[in-house]
Amino acid sequence: MIRRPDMNVDYQDRLDFLYGRLNYEWLGMPKLTEELRLGRMRKLLRLLGDPHESLRIIHVAGTKGKGSTSVMIAAALSASGLRTGLFCSPHLHRLEERFSVNGQEATPDELVALTDAVRPAVETLDAFCADSRYRGPTFFEITTAMGLLHFQRKQAEAVVLEVGMGGRLDSTNVVHPELAVVTTISFDHTRQLGSTLGAIATEKAGILKRDCPAISGVTQPEARDAIRHVAGQRRCLLRELDHDFRYQYEPPPTPLTRPAAGRVHVKTWRTDWGEIDLPLLGAHQAGNVAVALASLDALAERGWNVGRDAVVRGFATLRWPARVEVLGEAPWLVVDSSHNVASAEALAATLQACFPATRRTLIFGTSRDKDMRGQLQALLPLFDQVIVTRYLENPRAVAPEEIARTIEELDGRVAITAVDPAGALALARKRTGADGLICVTGSLFLAAEARALILNEVAAPTVGRILA
Structure with missing residues (x-):
């Protein structure tokens, strides 16, 4: 706390x-x-x-x-x-x-x-x-x-x-x-x-x-x-x-x-x-x-x-934060609390069906007691680049370096490492065009910390609702 x-x-x-x-x-x-x-x-x-x-x-x-x-x-x-x-x-x-x-x-x-x-x-x-x-x-x-x-x-x-x-x-x-x-x-x-x-x-x-x-x-x-x-x-x-x-x-x-x-x-x-x-x-x-x-x-x-x-x-008027929540556009900024394989698969399907086809950046961090490989196998095919990080306010986070090694084992790509959610968001914005999409997921704890950072940065009219 x-x-x-x-x-x-x-x-x-x-x-x-x-x-x-x-x-x-x-x-x-x-x-x-x-x-x-x-x-x-x-x-x-x-x-x-x-x-x-x-x-x-x-x-x-x-x-x-x-x-x-x-x-x-x-x-x-x-x-x-x-x-x-x-x-x-x-x-x-x-x-x-x-x-x-x-x-x-x-x-x-x-x-x-x-x-x-x-x-x-x-x-x-x-x-x-x-x-x-x-x-x-x-x-x-x-x-x-x-x-x-x-x-x-x-x-x-x-x-x-x-x-x-x-x-x-x-x-x-x-x-x-x-x-x-x-x-x-x-x-x-x-x-x-x-x-x-x-x-x-x-x-x-x-x-x-x-x-x-x-x-x-x-x-x-x-x-x-x-x-x-x-x-x-x-x-x-x-x-x-x-x-x-x-x-x-x-x-x-x-x-x-x-x-x-x-x-x-x-x-x-x-x-x-x-x-x-x-x-x-x-x-x-x-x-x-x-x-x-x-x-x-x-x-x-x-x-x-x-x-x-x-x-x-x-x-x-229903609002349900961090459930494929769109917090900004140009680029689209999505925060989701998926933390197991089934929810990662649902997120992947949602990104395919409910969002414009565009260049996509994944910010991923997860917990030690979760199926990290299963989550990544569901998500990696949808993303052009991956930034791995860890949440800070809970001791269960997996080290970014461990996530990066798992990604390399799964599909050979080299993930970018960020020490915290703030650094991951900054890197993602630099590397993702205005017409692209950034998705933060892998843990409710990561979603919470990223969401707090985003809401503190800008009080956008799109916050907390689906953009239609």
Whole structure:
């Protein structure tokens, strides 16, 4: 945690307390899943009065797309008139981003108050755990509890709760939701979740609860069968992509002169939603829209009412930073938080389909626990030159020299090395023409640091929205 001179003393003190906790986002996930225990989270919430029990929750898991799907569902619910909380992680720039209501992040003062509310409960559990072999509450457990408490205090009428990792043992999995959603399954966190799609899907399906309806965007047979098995055990009414609901993606017309998102036609067992403009760039977002709209139909069967007009209004103002986010033009400047093979492949396809054909520069940095070779194999064919770097505010970064060696092994080219994101951006601008494209990706941490640099450099009218 970097101390900023402009921070309020009370605010900084609370951040110091939170970031002083065991933080797997910084250290990497534990090798042994036994370190992830829901009992500790339940005890923490009990000491806080169980704020989650008064909330109507949509619980969203998945390897890829869970954040985008969560923000789509939340945008539609907000536009329908419901006071809607959204819990997503990790954050890009400020911890308060993790819990918002109707698109408004918690304020610094609210963060201070929430930290003060949970701290006595944390200290009670610390004392209890001191005489046992178990740890006290972790950073993610504490911030999850803060989010749930925030939504209770703000009297949220709906809460979209994104899983942090996996599902079965995730800190969010203490809730009893109105609806459980699993977006996609691919390989990530295999050490903790399993080395097969079936094993990973079983962990993700751990969020399914008895007699609670579920939506699945999973289509691979092995993973789909695993989710069906869990749903059957727990008597869940399961609605599946390509079985109970379908979508057809319409790419933007070519040739393109500017980035464009395309459209999607979604039809569920209940509603023909017609064609809707994609709120985010990429064909993969069409599948996320389908899962989001199917989720709304599942909620409608439980008495919720969110129509097409609310979806269109919500999508029109939806913002999701660092997800193929266009932050400038001449050259096009794209920041994306892809950090595994599936997301790198989706980014590559999006750059091909949704952006003008032009000379392209890749700025790449990643984390030690990620499949670097797989990401690079997906991305390298699209780029004329590569600049490798590392993020600075987290110890998990891979050294640029190691990335450069891997690139040379993969396709023989010599990557340019930059010691930090600022240097990488400066080099990319010098070496990329005004009609070209620069893409920063490989890690959410790199995306966050590059995005902060870009936003601090210029308050461009294109920041934070798709250029159409």
